[in-house]
Amino acid sequence: MDYHWDWLFFFRETDDGLKYYDWVLSGLGWTTLVSLASLAVALALGSALGVMRTTPKRWFVAIGDAYVDVFRNIPLIVQLFMWFFVVPELVPDRIGMWMKQDLPYVVIAVVGLGLYTAARIAEQVKAGINSLSRGQRDAGLALGLTEWQTYRHVRLPMAYRIVLPAMTSEAMNIFKNSAVTYAVGILELYFQYKQIIEKTSQVLEITIVVTLAYFALAFLMNRLLAFIERRTRVPGLIVGSKGGDVA
Amino acid sequence: MSDFDFSVILENWGFLAQGLRYTVQVTLTAMLGGILIGTVLALMRLSSIAPLQWFAAGYVNIFRSVPLVQVILAFYLILPMVLQMITGQQMPIGAANSAYFTFTVFEAAYYSEIMRSGIQSVPRGQVAAGYAMGFTYGQTMRLVVLPQAFRNMLPVLLTQTIILFQDVSLVYAIGATDFFGAADKITQRDLRPVEMYTTVAVVYFVICFALSRLVKLLQSRIAIIR
Numbered sequence: 001m002d003y004h005w006d007w008l009f010f011f012r013e014t015d016d017g018l019k020y021y022d023w024v025l026s027g028l029g030w031t032t033l034v035s036l037a038s039l040a041v042a043l044a045l046g047s048a049l050g051v052m053r054t055t056p057k058r059w060f061v062a063i064g065d066a067y068v069d070v071f072r073n074i075p076l077i078v079q080l081f082m083w084f085f086v087v088p089e090l091v092p093d094r095i096g097m098w099m100k101q102d103l104p105y106v107v108i109a110v111v112g113l114g115l116y117t118a119a120r121i122a123e124q125v126k127a128g129i130n131s132l133s134r135g136q137r138d139a140g141l142a143l144g145l146t147e148w149q150t151y152r153h154v155r156l157p158m159a160y161r162i163v164l165p166a167m168t169s170e171a172m173n174i175f176k177n178s179a180v181t182y183a184v185g186i187l188e189l190y191f192q193y194k195q196i197i198e199k200t201s202q203v204l205e206i207t208i209v210v211t212l213a214y215f216a217l218a219f220l221m222n223r224l225l226a227f228i229e230r231r232t233r234v235p236g237l238i239v240g241s242k243g244g245d246v247a
Numbered sequence: 248m249s250d251f252d253f254s255v256i257l258e259n260w261g262f263l264a265q266g267l268r269y270t271v272q273v274t275l276t277a278m279l280g281g282i283l284i285g286t287v288l289a290l291m292r293l294s295s296i297a298p299l300q301w302f303a304a305g306y307v308n309i310f311r312s313v314p315l316v317q318v319i320l321a322f323y324l325i326l327p328m329v330l331q332m333i334t335g336q337q338m339p340i341g342a343a344n345s346a347y348f349t350f351t352v353f354e355a356a357y358y359s360e361i362m363r364s365g366i367q368s369v370p371r372g373q374v375a376a377g378y379a380m381g382f383t384y385g386q387t388m389r390l391v392v393l394p395q396a397f398r399n400m401l402p403v404l405l406t407q408t409i410i411l412f413q414d415v416s417l418v419y420a421i422g423a424t425d426f427f428g429a430a431d432k433i434t435q436r437d438l439r440p441v442e443m444y445t446t447v448a449v450v451y452f453v454i455c456f457a458l459s460r461l462v463k464l465l466q467s468r469i470a471i472i473r
Binding site: 003069070072073074075076077078079081082085086089090172175176177178179180182183190193194197203204207210211214215218219 | 309312313316317320324328409413416417419420431440444445448451452455459
């Protein structure tokens with residue numbers, strides 16, 4: 001193959017005076033930021049929705065179910081385009097202008113990716129709560145806890161531990177899904193990947209480096225959650241797992 | 248709030264339908280090819296020959312840790328290079344065609360994990376019974392294990408296919424005209440993002456929601472028979 005390998009191109013200067021490896025690093029930074037921020041949004045909202053879907057209140061369940069159905073059945077890229085190009089037109093003019101002009105792109109992207117992921121987290125939280133025996137809630141109520149307190153002190157602490165392995169793979173997925181935000185102008189790792197290919201045509205080197213970078217991010221997240229899993233394990237109750245597959 | 252003009256959808260319905268057809272074609276190709284390759288990978292992963300295990304594990308782990316958009320772009324660029332190396336001549340394959348290949352190869356990694364747990368869900372005694380009947384390895388797999396694994400995993404395989412159907416929208420990265428790509432191109436020209444993207448979202452939702460309900464139905468059917 002007459003491909004011209006050139007690993008040193010990473011140290012060459014780009015148009016904007018930086019080096020190509022600077023682009024990779026800055027992309028890595030944005031990917032990490034967008035992913036972690038989205039994960040925070042997804043965990044908060046997903047937990048709330050997951051809890052709603054297990055309450056005895058029919059309305060709560062219906063809202064939670066509808067949310068999950070909508071956000072799981074529309075592709076992520078379409079959802080992001082909706083947040084960027086459709087929602088600002090549907091809200092009152094003043095808010096629409098603010099969204100288009102003053103609100104940083106990255107906030108909309110984080111919200112979009114977060115809401116998308118929240119549907120998946122909600123599924124897992126619901127599954128975790130439903131896997132507990134009814135007696136847990138009954139015991140809580142019998143002790144005089146309110147419905148909410150049984151969630152806070154009895155059911156959620158158990159449910160989170162049970163679904164931690166599934167959460168781990170979702171937390172690893174979010175790094176991959178964050179790549180889609182390039183389509184709405186976030187300068188994350190995939191955007192830089194694409195840009196570097198356009199500038200240098202060193203497809204293979206940059207593909208290898210970016211692949212390893214994504215691999216490293218997913219791996220770190222996996223180890224972190226495996227650590228949390230070990231530290232929070234309830235002795236004798238949950239059969240120890242190894243924290244999900246690596247990658 | 249701008250006023251809506253959904254006539255833009257009617258005027259361009261032909262183009263959108265073409266895009267949708269392409270999306271469906273890629274989905275079906277990648278589903279069939281992916282399940283086929285995925286099954287082979289699963290068998291390799293569960294075989295007793297170490298190099299086959301490593302290969303299958305490496306394949307699955309690499310593809311599962313990389314963003315799909317990156318693979319789509321990388322294959323679109325690298326595939327012609329590889330073809331040129333093999334055939335010795337320029338082989339421009341185009342964005343639309345490279346996606347068929349990319350999705351088949353990429354989805355195989357995901358289908359393989361599903362098939363692996365399907366195969367592992369078949370009791371060991373079944374394999375032993377196959378050998379006791381005098382079947383070879385191939386016969387045991389083909390006639391005894393795989394049909395049961397496939398059946399057990401059918402709902403999961405179909406759910407993965409619904410995800411695949413949505414993921415085809417990522418060919419946006421290489422400018423191929425799938426359903427979303429078609430809508431995006433019309434938007435660039437007619438500047439009616441609200442009507443266009445909303446329509447796309449609704450159509451995706453209706454199709455995927457209906458399919459996922461069907462899968463649920465199928466799941467309960469299968470559960471009853473078993």
